Amino acid sequence: MKKAYLNIPIFLLLVLQACNTPLKEEVIPVKHYKKPATIGFHFANARLWLSQNNADTINKNIVFSVNRTDSENFAKMDTVIIPNDLSGDLEFYLPFPVSVPAIKQINKVIYFSYPSQVFAAYENGELVYTGAVNMGRKKDRTPTGLFYANWKAEKTISTFNDEWELRWNFNIQSKEGIGWHQYSLPGYPASHSCLRLQENDARNLYDWADQWKVDDKENLVLNGTAVIVFGTYNFDAPKPWLQLVDNPAALDISTAQIEQITNPYLLDIMKWQTKALESKTNERMRE
Numbered sequence: 001m002k003k004a005y006l007n008i009p010i011f012l013l014l015v016l017q018a019c020n021t022p023l024k025e026e027v028i029p030v031k032h033y034k035k036p037a038t039i040g041f042h043f044a045n046a047r048l049w050l051s052q053n054n055a056d057t058i059n060k061n062i063v064f065s066v067n068r069t070d071s072e073n074f075a076k077m078d079t080v081i082i083p084n085d086l087s088g089d090l091e092f093y094l095p096f097p098v099s100v101p102a103i104k105q106i107n108k109v110i111y112f113s114y115p116s117q118v119f120a121a122y123e124n125g126e127l128v129y130t131g132a133v134n135m136g137r138k139k140d141r142t143p144t145g146l147f148y149a150n151w152k153a154e155k156t157i158s159t160f161n162d163e164w165e166l167r168w169n170f171n172i173q174s175k176e177g178i179g180w181h182q183y184s185l186p187g188y189p190a191s192h193s194c195l196r197l198q199e200n201d202a203r204n205l206y207d208w209a210d211q212w213k214v215d216d217k218e219n220l221v222l223n224g225t226a227v228i229v230f231g232t233y234n235f236d237a238p239k240p241w242l243q244l245v246d247n248p249a250a251l252d253i254s255t256a257q258i259e260q261i262t263n264p265y266l267l268d269i270m271k272w273q274t275k276a277l278e279s280k281t282n283e284r285m286r287e
Helices: 002-017 046-053 057-066 199-208 240-245 255-286
Strands: 041-045 079-083 108-113 118-123 126-134 145-148 152-157 165-173 178-182 195-197 220-222 226-230
Touching: 041 046, 041 240, 046 057, 046 079, 057 079, 057 126, 079 240, 108 255, 118 199, 126 199, 145 165, 145 255, 165 199, 178 199, 195 199, 220 255, 226 255
Parallel strands: 108 226, 178 195
Antiparallel strands: 041 079, 108 118, 118 126, 126 195, 145 226, 152 165, 165 178
């Protein structure tokens, strides 16, 4: 794996040298997130907490995400978990690390964690988006592995029920019709295999991720943004994030884990990324 990775920059150098007007490496600004003084959680009554904090949009977004839900479903819940200190940014209350040096060479990649029901989008190893997700229910589990962002649509109608409107839909498996989109988040895996997101998260990923490219005959030319779905969910146990009250680090995903999850797919991701760069270089040469 390491040997294959070391050969890639040499290839890119040769491609860039062949171009009279070489592409400049894009510098991605690193986001700086505010960490709370302490990270801990406690149980609370959902309706009571909401009545006392209804005007605080930022804190509500954190609490909804921590409970893997949305505003509509949160109000229907009984007991929820609340961060003890809400002075930080959302990123520190969810399990993905804010920086992963091992995936710095990947331009864009999105991870969906089945065990923690959280997604994370990275750009050159830096976290750019994260939030709650409700994945496939027990009898319609979301498939795991490596996928790529395919086509997208601002609004589609579900193939399961023509009354279900799916906003900011981005497909990752065309034959099965699986993708991420905005839809109701009851606070546990409940979908028919798709990846349900809060609307703001769905819109962010819709705008940020790259689509595939196909030719006039609809043959694949370039894959879109890499998407890795990993892990398993115990449908017969309590919601795993309830453990955070006793152990705030119970669901943490380490940088080493991200590296281990990514390694089996790295060559394929880099292959398509290199093809995309080569395509851009050729377009510049034709200008």
